[in-house]
Amino acid sequence: MTGKFTNQKAWFLVLPVVVLVAFNALIPLMTVVNYSFQESFGNNIFFWEGTKWFEEVLHSDRFAASLGRQIVFTSIILAIEIPFGVAIALSMPRKGPWVSVCLVLMALPLLIPWNVVGAMWNIFALPDIGLLGKTLNALGFDYDYTQQPISAWFTVILMDVWHWTSLVVLLSFAGLSSIPEAYYQAAKIDGASSWAVIRYIELPKMKRVLIIAFLLRFMDSFMIYTEPFVLTGGGPGNATTFLSIDLVKVALGQFDLGPAGAISLIYFLIILLTCWLFYTLAMKDEAQ
Amino acid sequence: MSKISLRQLKHSYLKNPAGDEDWALKSLDIEWSDGGAYALLGPSGCGKTTLLNIISGLLVPSSGRIEFDDVDVTEIPPEQRNIAQVFQFPVVYDTMTVYDNLAFPLRNRGVSDRDIGPRVGEIARMLDLEGTLHDKAAGLTADAKQKISLGRGLIRAEVNAILFDEPLTVIDPHLKWVLRSKLKEIHRRVGSTMIYVTHDQTEAMTFADQVVVMHEGTVVQVGTPIELFEKPHHTFVGHFIGSPGMNVLPCDFGGGGPCFAGHPIAAAGAARPAAGYKRLEIGVRPEFVSFSDHGIPVEIEKVKDAGRYRIVDTRNGDVRIQLLVPEGMSVATGSAHIQFDPGHTQIYADGWIIGEAAL
Incomplete structure (x- = not known):
C-alpha cells in the first residue's frame, strides 16, 4: 500500500492541550459571546436578543467617549515610551560593570505590582501631602489630580511612563547588544556620523524588538485598568474612565451582562485587528 | 595608495600588561610596499585581526608607530585613513539599496550626487553588482553582501589599502573560488595594497605574493609561498x-x-x-x-x-x-x-x- 498511513489515535495525544485551551480560553470566551446575544433578568433566565447589544454599544456616546479616551491615552504613551525607551537604551553603557547596575535599575519598576504602583502614585501625587503634588504646587502650578481632568491625565500618563518605559528600554537594549561589532567598525571606516549609525544600523537592527515592544505596550496600555482605577478611580468625573474601567462598571456595577459581553467582544476585536494590521504592515519588508 | 610601515608596534588589550602572554602583538617591524598583495596567515588568536584593526585605525596600538608613506598615522581615526576593510561577516546597511550602500561612504564625505552616480556605476560593473543596484541590500546572498562591503571600500578613489579579515568565512565553497579570483582581478585593476587575513593556507597562498606568518603575536616569517615551503624560518x-x-x-x-x-x-x-x-x-x-x-x-x-x-x-x-x-x-x-x-x-x-x- 502506498497511501498515507493514518492513525486516528494521535488525537488522544492532543487531547490534554485541547482540554486546557478549552477551559482557560474557549469556554470563558464563549460565555461572553453567549451573554452578548441575550438578555437576562436574573435567575439564570435568558432571552435571545440577536445583535441588539452590539448595535446599542456601537451607537452609544458613552462607549465612543471611553474608546476615544482609550485611543488618546494609548497613542500618547506609545509616542512617549517608544522613543524615550530607545533613547535611554542608546545612551546606556554597552560593557563594563555599569551595564548590570543600569539593567537592575531599569527592571525595578517592572517588578512592582500594578495596584501598588497605583497606590504609590496616588499618595506621591496628592497636592497637599504628596511629594510630587506638593512640589508642583510650591513651584506655582495649580495641580490637583483629584479635581482637575488635565492634572489627572498628566498623572496617569506620567505613572505609565514611569512604570513601563523600562520594558521598551530592556527590549531595545537586548536588540542593541546583538549588533555585531563589525557594523560599528565598518561605519567608522565609511565615515558615518553618530546619527547615521543610529539611523542606518541601530534602528534597523532594533526593528524586530521594537515591533514586539510596540505590540506589548499597545496591548497592555489598551487594556489598562488597575493603575488608573487605584489612582483616580476613573475620575474626576469620567475624565480617566478608560475602556476597561467602563467595562467593569457596566458588567459588575450595573450588572448589564448583555451590553458588557458586546463591549468585551468589540474591545477584543479592536485589539486583535490592530495588532494583526500593525504586525502585517511592519513585517511586509521582511517577507521577501 | 601608499607604503605601510609598522615600527616597533606592540599591543595589549590589558591596561597594565605584565608577562609575555599579556601582549597580543609583540614588537612588530614590517614594511608593506605599495600595491602588494599580502596575506597574514596564522592560527586563531595569533594577533592577525588585532594587527589588521591597528592598520585600519579601529585600534590604537599600546606602543610603536604605524606610517603610511612615512607619515605617522598612529593616532589618526579610521575615517581619515582612506582604508577599506572587509569583515568576516558581511556588513551591509539593511535598509538601503545596493546603490545607497555603495554611495554611503561618499555621501558621508560630502561628495555631490552628480559625482557619485558614475562612480557607483563603475564599481558595480567591476563587482558584477549592476543587476541588483536598486534592490534592498538585506535580501541578497552572503557573497553579494560581501561584494558590497568590498565595494564600499573601493568606491573611494585611491584607497591606501584594502584589508580583508577572513572575508570568505560565510561564503559557499563553490563561490569562494569565484570571489577569490575576483579579488585577484580587482587587485590587478585597482593596484591598491591588499592585506588579507586568513587561517587557511590555501587562501593565503593563492591570494598573496608575500605571506606573513604570525604565531603568538610575532611575525615568524615573511616570504613567498615557495620560500615558506622550502625554507621555513621557524x-x-x-x-x-x-x-x-x-x-x-x-x-x-x-x-x-x-x-x-x-x-x-x-x-x-x-x-x-x-x-x-x-x-x-x-x-x-x-x-x-x-x-x-x-x-x-x-x-x-x-x-x-x-x-x-x-x-x-x-x-x-x-x-x-x-x-x-x-x-x-x-x-x-x-x-x-x-x-x-x-x-x-x-x-x-x-x-x-x-x-x-x-x-
Missing part, C-alpha cells in the same frame, strides 16, 4: 604550512655535524649553532624524505592514500617521520631506510632556523 611555519607538515626531529651536534639518533645528517648550509640554545632540531618536509638502501633505519607503520601521493608514517625509536611516496610506487613493509634531501633539510635552534639558510 618550525611553526613548517608545521602550519604544508600538508602534512614538516618533520621536526631532535638533533645533536656530534662530530662536527648535525646528527639524528647517531646518524649524521647532511643539511645544506648548516652551521654550528652559537652556544646558549636549549633545543636543537632538524626540519625536513615529507616531500624531501625518500626511501634508500642505507641511511636512517625506520619501521614502516602506516600508509595513507592521499590521491596523487601516499603518506607513509615511519618510526625511528619514539620519533615519527613522515614521507611522501608518488602514486604507483610500491612501499615495502616492516623495516626500511630513509634519507633526507640535503638541500631541503634545515637545522633549528629553539625553533628558529640557523646556518646560512637563515640569511
Whole structure:
C-alpha cells in the first residue's frame, strides 16, 4: 500500500492541550459571546436578543467617549515610551560593570505590582501631602489630580511612563547588544556620523524588538485598568474612565451582562485587528 | 595608495600588561610596499585581526608607530585613513539599496550626487553588482553582501589599502573560488595594497605574493609561498604550512655535524649553532624524505592514500617521520631506510632556523 498511513489515535495525544485551551480560553470566551446575544433578568433566565447589544454599544456616546479616551491615552504613551525607551537604551553603557547596575535599575519598576504602583502614585501625587503634588504646587502650578481632568491625565500618563518605559528600554537594549561589532567598525571606516549609525544600523537592527515592544505596550496600555482605577478611580468625573474601567462598571456595577459581553467582544476585536494590521504592515519588508 | 610601515608596534588589550602572554602583538617591524598583495596567515588568536584593526585605525596600538608613506598615522581615526576593510561577516546597511550602500561612504564625505552616480556605476560593473543596484541590500546572498562591503571600500578613489579579515568565512565553497579570483582581478585593476587575513593556507597562498606568518603575536616569517615551503624560518611555519607538515626531529651536534639518533645528517648550509640554545632540531618536509638502501633505519607503520601521493608514517625509536611516496610506487613493509634531501633539510635552534639558510 502506498497511501498515507493514518492513525486516528494521535488525537488522544492532543487531547490534554485541547482540554486546557478549552477551559482557560474557549469556554470563558464563549460565555461572553453567549451573554452578548441575550438578555437576562436574573435567575439564570435568558432571552435571545440577536445583535441588539452590539448595535446599542456601537451607537452609544458613552462607549465612543471611553474608546476615544482609550485611543488618546494609548497613542500618547506609545509616542512617549517608544522613543524615550530607545533613547535611554542608546545612551546606556554597552560593557563594563555599569551595564548590570543600569539593567537592575531599569527592571525595578517592572517588578512592582500594578495596584501598588497605583497606590504609590496616588499618595506621591496628592497636592497637599504628596511629594510630587506638593512640589508642583510650591513651584506655582495649580495641580490637583483629584479635581482637575488635565492634572489627572498628566498623572496617569506620567505613572505609565514611569512604570513601563523600562520594558521598551530592556527590549531595545537586548536588540542593541546583538549588533555585531563589525557594523560599528565598518561605519567608522565609511565615515558615518553618530546619527547615521543610529539611523542606518541601530534602528534597523532594533526593528524586530521594537515591533514586539510596540505590540506589548499597545496591548497592555489598551487594556489598562488597575493603575488608573487605584489612582483616580476613573475620575474626576469620567475624565480617566478608560475602556476597561467602563467595562467593569457596566458588567459588575450595573450588572448589564448583555451590553458588557458586546463591549468585551468589540474591545477584543479592536485589539486583535490592530495588532494583526500593525504586525502585517511592519513585517511586509521582511517577507521577501 | 601608499607604503605601510609598522615600527616597533606592540599591543595589549590589558591596561597594565605584565608577562609575555599579556601582549597580543609583540614588537612588530614590517614594511608593506605599495600595491602588494599580502596575506597574514596564522592560527586563531595569533594577533592577525588585532594587527589588521591597528592598520585600519579601529585600534590604537599600546606602543610603536604605524606610517603610511612615512607619515605617522598612529593616532589618526579610521575615517581619515582612506582604508577599506572587509569583515568576516558581511556588513551591509539593511535598509538601503545596493546603490545607497555603495554611495554611503561618499555621501558621508560630502561628495555631490552628480559625482557619485558614475562612480557607483563603475564599481558595480567591476563587482558584477549592476543587476541588483536598486534592490534592498538585506535580501541578497552572503557573497553579494560581501561584494558590497568590498565595494564600499573601493568606491573611494585611491584607497591606501584594502584589508580583508577572513572575508570568505560565510561564503559557499563553490563561490569562494569565484570571489577569490575576483579579488585577484580587482587587485590587478585597482593596484591598491591588499592585506588579507586568513587561517587557511590555501587562501593565503593563492591570494598573496608575500605571506606573513604570525604565531603568538610575532611575525615568524615573511616570504613567498615557495620560500615558506622550502625554507621555513621557524618550525611553526613548517608545521602550519604544508600538508602534512614538516618533520621536526631532535638533533645533536656530534662530530662536527648535525646528527639524528647517531646518524649524521647532511643539511645544506648548516652551521654550528652559537652556544646558549636549549633545543636543537632538524626540519625536513615529507616531500624531501625518500626511501634508500642505507641511511636512517625506520619501521614502516602506516600508509595513507592521499590521491596523487601516499603518506607513509615511519618510526625511528619514539620519533615519527613522515614521507611522501608518488602514486604507483610500491612501499615495502616492516623495516626500511630513509634519507633526507640535503638541500631541503634545515637545522633549528629553539625553533628558529640557523646556518646560512637563515640569511
